[in-house]
Amino acid sequence: DAGVTQTPRHEVAEKGQTIILKCEPVSGHNDLFWYRQTKIQGLELLSYFRSKSLMEDGGAFKDRFKAEMLNSSFSTLKIQPTEPKDSAVYLCASSGGNTGQLYFGEGSKLTVL
Amino acid sequence: QQQVRQSSQSLTVWEGETAILNCSYENSAFDYFPWYQQFPGEGPALLIAIRSVSDKKEDGRFTIFFNKREKNLSLHIKDSQPGDSATYFCAASPYQGGRALIFGTGTTVSVSP
Numbered sequence A: 001d002a003g004v005t006q007t008p009r010h011e012v013a014e015k016g017q018t019i020i021l022k023c024e025p026v027s028g029h030n031d032l033f034w035y036r037q038t039k040i041q042g043l044e045l046l047s048y049f050r051s052k053s054l055m056e057d058g059g060a061f062k063d064r065f066k067a068e069m070l071n072s073s074f075s076t077l078k079i080q081p082t083e084p085k086d087s088a089v090y091l092c093a094s095s096g097g098n099t100g101q102l103y104f105g106e107g108s109k110l111t112v113l
Numbered sequence B: 001q002q003q004v005r006q007s008s009q010s011l012t013v014w015e016g017e018t019a020i021l022n023c024s025y026e027n028s029a030f031d032y033f034p035w036y037q038q039f040p041g042e043g044p045a046l047l048i049a050i051r052s053v054s055d056k057k058e059d060g061r062f063t064i065f066f067n068k069r070e071k072n073l074s075l076h077i078k079d080s081q082p083g084d085s086a087t088y089f090c091a092a093s094p095y096q097g098g099r100a101l102i103f104g105t106g107t108t109v110s111v112s113p
Helices: none
Strands: A005-007 A010-013 A019-024 A031-038 A042-050 A053-057 A065-071 A074-079 A088-095 A108-112 B004-006 B010-014 B019-025 B032-038 B045-051 B056-059 B062-067 B072-077 B086-092 B107-112
Touching: A005 A088, A010 A019, A019 A088, A019 A108, A031 A074, A042 A065, A042 A074, A042 B086, A074 A088, B004 B086, B010 B019, B019 B032, B019 B086, B019 B107, B032 B062, B045 B056, B045 B062, B045 B072, B072 B086
Parallel strands: A010 A108, B010 B107
Antiparallel strands: A005 A019, A019 A074, A031 A042, A031 A088, A042 A053, A065 A074, A088 A108, B004 B019, B019 B072, B032 B045, B032 B086, B056 B062, B062 B072, B086 B107
């Protein structure tokens, strides 16, 4: 079975650019999460979708970060415009049923110059 | 403010020793407490989890001890192996499904042979 797939694995952007990160969840999973990972803050929630509906978003990330679920098997995270402080690993995870177990992708490492 | 706190950023133990990782939380409504393990270049993966109705959960060499009154928990890695070298995240949510997990900042464990 395919796990969570994230693309690209690495992205380098200039300050002010728009970048789009992509995620394909585990087939059949209804819950999808975007987290940002840094050494200092650990994992911070960006967005949580259940059956394509936005359930939670990280309040601190609302202005330049927008996650969407285009269909049940594909999600994007757009950062517009990028800033150097956005340099981090962006993790996508999905979950099925009510087990609560998250299955993470390998992450997209973003570097903003 | 960090709702889930991990007291150590890093921990080094010798092979065969017991590694103890500590975690505390603020929200009394938290009910589900998983620990995730992450190796470099990979996404986190569920290691072991406990509900607040229990005070101990064991899975092989990994044990969670939970203290609801003190709002803290710990992960014990018995007979540590070099393969256990990884970053461990404590997380919490109000219930097992339906809400996003809130993660701590992680503890990086190094096991020396």
